[in-house]
Amino acid sequence: MRILVIYATVEGQTREIAGHIERYLKDNQNEAVMIDATHPPESLSIDGIDGVICAGPVHVGTFPAPLRRYVQQHSRELMSRPGVFVSVSLTAAGDEAGEWEELNEITANFSEETGWWPVSVHHAAGALKYTEYDFFRKWMLKRIADKHDAPTDTKHDYEFTDWGALDMFIDGFLKDALAVAGKL
Numbered sequence: 001m002r003i004l005v006i007y008a009t010v011e012g013q014t015r016e017i018a019g020h021i022e023r024y025l026k027d028n029q030n031e032a033v034m035i036d037a038t039h040p041p042e043s044l045s046i047d048g049i050d051g052v053i054c055a056g057p058v059h060v061g062t063f064p065a066p067l068r069r070y071v072q073q074h075s076r077e078l079m080s081r082p083g084v085f086v087s088v089s090l091t092a093a094g095d096e097a098g099e100w101e102e103l104n105e106i107t108a109n110f111s112e113e114t115g116w117w118p119v120s121v122h123h124a125a126g127a128l129k130y131t132e133y134d135f136f137r138k139w140m141l142k143r144i145a146d147k148h149d150a151p152t153d154t155k156h157d158y159e160f161t162d163w164g165a166l167d168m169f170i171d172g173f174l175k176d177a178l179a180v181a182g183k184l
């Protein structure tokens with residue numbers, strides 16, 4: 001299977017997640033075509049692509065503009081293949097029902113805006129990289145973390161991503177994409 005992985009990051013965690021997906025795909029005899037939506041190639045060829053994985057982080061209630069722009073520009077090609085979305089957020093680290101409702105709205109808004117509707121969405125918990133934030137971000141993230149009962153000690157960084165759950169999600173997608181491609 002040849003899988004297109006489109007991602008964007010602001011603080012680096014979604015790049016790590018995209019890198020993990022790339023390794024996982026390759027370790028399981030698949031090919032990965034990586035696109036960083038912030039520095040995309042001039043053209044996109046969907047020929048030979050069996051499926052699409054898009055990954056992006058939630059920042060202040062939305063996904064990064066370069067990712068939204070890129071997916072919107074190519075929504076027709078992308079919709080011609082089975083696709084899934086990996087949404088990265090701090091909310092996904094918690095179990096507050098209201099916050100999850102908001103998260104589902106945020107991902108639905110992404111699809112409304114871009115015209116790209118994935119067959120499923122995986123909510124991956126992201127990271128708090130306090131030691132890398134400037135003063136404003138540190139202050140803002142401390143407030144967000146407090147709201148989510150996440151750690152607020154800004155002397156340390158925290159990673160919440162469940163790599164095993166991500167692998168299971170990718171496995172399920174590969175099976176679905178194989179079936180759609182008639183390779184099962």
Ligand SMILES: Cc1cc2nc3c(=O)[nH]c(=O)nc-3n(C[C@H](O)[C@H](O)[C@H](O)COP(=O)(O)O)c2cc1C
Nearest residue numbers: 009010011012013014057060061089090091126127
């Ligand atoms: C400025 C800023 C705003 C954020 N806003 C939200 C938010 O609205 N909701 C949420 O669940 N997480 C929010 N987060 C948490 C990020 O989604 C999380 O840190 C993620 O790992 C960032 O991914 P990235 O490193 O790929 O940018 C925010 C993080 C930052 C730095």
